[in-house]
Amino acid sequence: MPAKRKPQAGSSTASKRKLGDKSSDFEESDSQASSYEPSPKKKAKKSKFRQKSSPDAFESPSAVQHTEKSKISHSASIHLIHSPLEVQTALLQWYAGVHASRGMPWRKPYNPLLGPDERAQRAYEVWVSEIMLQQTQVATVIPYYTRWMEKFPTIRDLAAATVDEVNALWKGLGYYSRASRLLAGAQKAVAKYQGRLPDNAKDMEANIPGIGRYSAGAICSIAYGEHVPVLDGNVHRLMSRFLAVHAPPKSKATLDILWGAAAAMVKPKKHIKVSSAQRASSPESTLESTRYPGDINQALIELGRLLAGLYEFPTSSDVAKTTSRTAQAKIPHALLTQLVVPSILPYDAKRKETESQHECIQITSIKPVGDVIHVFSHIRKTYRTQWVIIRGGETPPKLKIGGFEGSTVPELSFTDGGGEDGLSASPRPLDAMWVPFNKVSSANMGTGVVKVWNSTKELWERDIDGS
């Protein structure tokens, strides 16, 4: 998914990261389970998976370095969404608060009462926006979109236009072949479909030039309410992290997993029969009726896109390469100041009987995990990771984020590595950034997995036990 709906410029490191980048590989061999290999590549393109010879400092105790292309030995089921409803709820709740924030003129609330013609008009609008968004970021597209709709309010207006008129409006967007396909698509829709874009993704993709799997899914879910998935670069990034996928990002196996996950998100729920009277009185059913596939897809895209407001684990920047192992072990204690915590006991201090578990937190263990290299554009960053166990407190400590201390923790937490990420929004609990320990890699180091809030307690307790 190269050129596409670009993430907000300069927002964060993640926008430049290659998902599944294998610049370094640490995967704890995880004995059991099936062996899942992302698409059997023909010849051994070993060079592509450059190995990292663990430099200086220390060796990672649990990391295993592979000399061959690593195979992932775990059940493929970890890459499935196990409670789509739960995730959907959190996602839509998040989206409800941001969907209108960027003033996208093509984004309108889904109206299930619309008739065929009105839906087709919506499809036209979404279509134009989607094609423009494939190559340009939202802020830039808006004025182009507005001008376009003024000149060609309906698909019939577009169909009647000349290439020159279209190109004139497209000027500055580049990729003119898209503009000409837009025109060709409109003409075909008028000539063969009574001026209405096909109302289902399959037909749309098969018959309208310039519309592929992604666009068909986006347009049909948003305009027609069809339960079809979308997977663009943003959703790819989101789902990769959510499911802790660490594999060649473009391989068929990886794509299959991600499309499957995207499909699970919009899978229609066999709704329980509710009378309109019940619906009116039950907030539950009201929410249920609000779960339109188009909203889910847009929410996924939106969450995967800017990427600002992402969080990383507490990090100390610019640590000298020569820092000794002993000196490094002292860093985590200083990092506690980045957390919202009750009083802190020194690492080595013996806990006095009088000191309540709840009033004090204390680091009880610090272990080097190994180095993780994060490469994005021209920057190459080494994370010297340490596994720190913190004991005490009633709940997982939250990250102190400038000015937002104490605000509400959203149900969805999404984090990213990279020190230059804009840290905004509300503080996240540390455990919301939890990443399966055996999956620490360049692809997800410092990257939190989106977690549904009500599942974090369990994770927290499990981590404390060190199991």
Add this chain to the structure above:
DNA sequence: GTCCAGATTT
């Protein structure tokens, strides 16, 4: 992202 041409598989 989509399209297309060449390679591969059934």
Add this chain to the structure above:
DNA sequence: AAATCTGGAC
């Protein structure tokens, strides 16, 4: 020979 996959171009 049709269906599917893959890598590069726009």
